[in-house]
Amino acid sequence: MRIGSGEGFWGPIVWAILALGIAALGFAVWLQGRRTYKRGTEQEEPFLSGEKLPPGAPGIGGTHLYWGFTEALKPFLSRLAAFHTGFVGDYVGWLIVILVVAIMVVILT
Amino acid sequence: MVHAPILAIAVPLLGAFAAPLLAKLDKRARDAWVLAAGLAVAVFGIAVAVKVLGTGTPWVYTLGAPSPGAAVTQGGFPIRIVLVVDALGAFMGIVAILAGAVGLLYGLHYLREEEGKTLGLSLLLLLWAGILGLVYTGDLFNFFVFLEITSIAACALIGYRVWESRPPEAAFKTMTMYTLGGLLVLVAVGLLYGEHGALNIAYLSKLITGSAVERLALGLLLGGLLMKAGAVPAHMWAPDAYGEAPAMATVVLVANTQASIYAIMRVVFTLFGGALARPGIGWLIASLGTVTVIVAVLMALIQRHLGRLIAYGAVSQIGYMLLAVGVAAVARGGFGEVALRGGIFHMINDAASVGLLFLVAGAIRRAVGSVDLMGLGGLGRSLRWESGFFLLGALALAGIPPLNGFASKFLIYESAFRASPILSAIAVLASILLLAVVVRAFHGTFLGPEPKEAPPSPKGMLVAMGVLALLILVLGLFPGFFLGRLVGPAAKALLAGRAAYLAAVLGG
Numbered sequence: 001m002r003i004g005s006g007e008g009f010w011g012p013i014v015w016a017i018l019a020l021g022i023a024a025l026g027f028a029v030w031l032q033g034r035r036t037y038k039r040g041t042e043q044e045e046p047f048l049s050g051e052k053l054p055p056g057a058p059g060i061g062g063t064h065l066y067w068g069f070t071e072a073l074k075p076f077l078s079r080l081a082a083f084h085t086g087f088v089g090d091y092v093g094w095l096i097v098i099l100v101v102a103i104m105v106v107i108l109t
Numbered sequence: 110m111v112h113a114p115i116l117a118i119a120v121p122l123l124g125a126f127a128a129p130l131l132a133k134l135d136k137r138a139r140d141a142w143v144l145a146a147g148l149a150v151a152v153f154g155i156a157v158a159v160k161v162l163g164t165g166t167p168w169v170y171t172l173g174a175p176s177p178g179a180a181v182t183q184g185g186f187p188i189r190i191v192l193v194v195d196a197l198g199a200f201m202g203i204v205a206i207l208a209g210a211v212g213l214l215y216g217l218h219y220l221r222e223e224e225g226k227t228l229g230l231s232l233l234l235l236l237w238a239g240i241l242g243l244v245y246t247g248d249l250f251n252f253f254v255f256l257e258i259t260s261i262a263a264c265a266l267i268g269y270r271v272w273e274s275r276p277p278e279a280a281f282k283t284m285t286m287y288t289l290g291g292l293l294v295l296v297a298v299g300l301l302y303g304e305h306g307a308l309n310i311a312y313l314s315k316l317i318t319g320s321a322v323e324r325l326a327l328g329l330l331l332g333g334l335l336m337k338a339g340a341v342p343a344h345m346w347a348p349d350a351y352g353e354a355p356a357m358a359t360v361v362l363v364a365n366t367q368a369s370i371y372a373i374m375r376v377v378f379t380l381f382g383g384a385l386a387r388p389g390i391g392w393l394i395a396s397l398g399t400v401t402v403i404v405a406v407l408m409a410l411i412q413r414h415l416g417r418l419i420a421y422g423a424v425s426q427i428g429y430m431l432l433a434v435g436v437a438a439v440a441r442g443g444f445g446e447v448a449l450r451g452g453i454f455h456m457i458n459d460a461a462s463v464g465l466l467f468l469v470a471g472a473i474r475r476a477v478g479s480v481d482l483m484g485l486g487g488l489g490r491s492l493r494w495e496s497g498f499f500l501l502g503a504l505a506l507a508g509i510p511p512l513n514g515f516a517s518k519f520l521i522y523e524s525a526f527r528a529s530p531i532l533s534a535i536a537v538l539a540s541i542l543l544l545a546v547v548v549r550a551f552h553g554t555f556l557g558p559e560p561k562e563a564p565p566s567p568k569g570m571l572v573a574m575g576v577l578a579l580l581i582l583v584l585g586l587f588p589g590f591f592l593g594r595l596v597g598p599a600a601k602a603l604l605a606g607r608a609a610y611l612a613a614v615l616g617g
């Protein structure tokens with residue numbers, strides 16, 4: 001069941017079979033490893049650079065994931081967020097902008 | 110089944126208005142009635158699609174004639190209202206039926222009586238009827254009427270939770286934008302009527318020569334419809350609306366937004382596809398689509414509200430569809446057809462993946478009362494099915510192979526690259542960022558410590574989510590089947606089938 005784009009093709013069944021094969025290979029490698037894991041010991045504690053976490057300390061929440069992405073893009077993202085004012089008058093203003101652009105393109109082309 | 114096209118619109122309308130009356134008698138009778146109406150709509154919609162795709166010619170249903178097959182024209186002038194369903198209309202009907210049926214099934218178990226379940230179900234049926242009318246009509250004024258029906262029903266659903274502060278505000282904003290967009294469409298219809306004295310899409314399409322008035326009408330139509338589709342920078346109403354609407358409504362709102370993309374395609378390729386088939390219009394749509402993709406994904410990255418996060422993800426997918434439509438309008442054939450196939454295929458993929466994510470978000474809200482990522486976590490332990498469904502929908506949305514989102518994005522990337530490598534590169538980059546967004550959402554919701562145990566979702570809600578999850582897998586593993594039988598004919602009908610559309614309506 002392949003689909004073609006004229007330049008290339010995509011065969012999901014072949015991909016799925018290959019992915020399953022690679023997963024099986026990974027599982028086989030994993031089975032060869034040393035069985036040193038002990039349930040209910042300190043091995044199950046989260047390791048944060050060797051720091052001892054006090055009981056009840058907050059974990060790393062979902063909002064902290066990809067912190068690097070958001071931190072690097074902060075200057076741009078803060079401007080983008082400010083552009084989303086939540087004020088309906090601005091929404092109407094942007095509708096007028098898109099309308100003017102559309103009319104100009106249609107008339108000039 | 111000779112009346113299937115009109116029954117697919119009339120049955121949900123009747124269902125919507127009769128449901129409150131039946132609810133006065135017995136709540137179970139109302140539920141049975143709503144289910145029966147939903148089943149009937151599905152049967153009629155599928156019958157329309159089977160006939161149109163089987164014969165390969167548009168189905169013209171004439172209203173107000175001695176028989177529905179009677180000629181639309183008298184002396185060459187169209188005098189009757191028509192429904193015209195070509196392969197694209199049939200495909201859109203299937204998407205609407207899928208979203209509506211899943212939304213109804215979910216809504217029957219999701220809505221609570223004390224919160225106005227009857228009203229919610231009625232509005233959902235009304236929205237469904239409006240979408241089906243919009244994609245089946247062959248008349249420009251009726252197109253406006255159905256657009257308004259969808260707007261009114263959608264805004265009422267967005268503001269459904271009147272006891273909270275944000276939903277009525279979101280409904281007000283959306284209503285303001287929809288009203289202005291509707292007015293733009295109405296003025297455009299008025300201009301075309303004033304110029305040619307007709308409202309029939311096929312007839313108008315034959316007469317359009319590219320005059321200044323016609324160009325103004327096209328600009329107004331594009332402005333109104335791009336806003337309703339959620340194109341940046343007129344997209345800001347969409348996260349407000351999707352984020353606050355009840356989950357069963359959001360899945361149908363996604364189909365409603367896609368109906369606006371359908372309308373853009375019908376306007377650009379059929380109504381103005383003769384004299385005003387200009388690449389500049391395609392570049393406008395493709396550029397707006399690309400900006401929509403990247404802006405929406407970046408905004409999704411900084412959301413804390415799960416509903417708004419998914420909503421921005423949904424807006425980004427609209428960008429992919431606009432990019433595909435724009436590329437198709439630039440090329441019109443060759444890689445343009447590949448783009449259109451990708452864009453049309455992405456509609457059903459988007460309905461399945463985004464719809465599933467919204468349904469899971471609704472289940473979470475129902476279980477723990479909040480969708481704020483700062484307060485969620487660990488729900489994978491108590492909401493096992495939901496976490497699996499969310500992961501599947503999220504990976505499909507991000508376009509991870511072999512799921513359905515990848516198949517359609519693959520066609521869009523490759524064809525957009527032929528038009529402009531920059532557009533394609535931005536689209537790919539946005540998909541990578543989208544993966545970051547959904548991983549963050551999954552981690553924040555389902556992994557980590559669990560603040561409190563969540564009760565499981567009712568079985569009916571799980572079945573509705575399961576249907577979409579199954580569809581994601583089937584569409585992803587067997588894309589060739591759907592591209593060959595549903596998507597390919599729809600793309601061909603739009604690009605090469607304009608003459609057949611006109612001939613089916615006007616004769617000759």
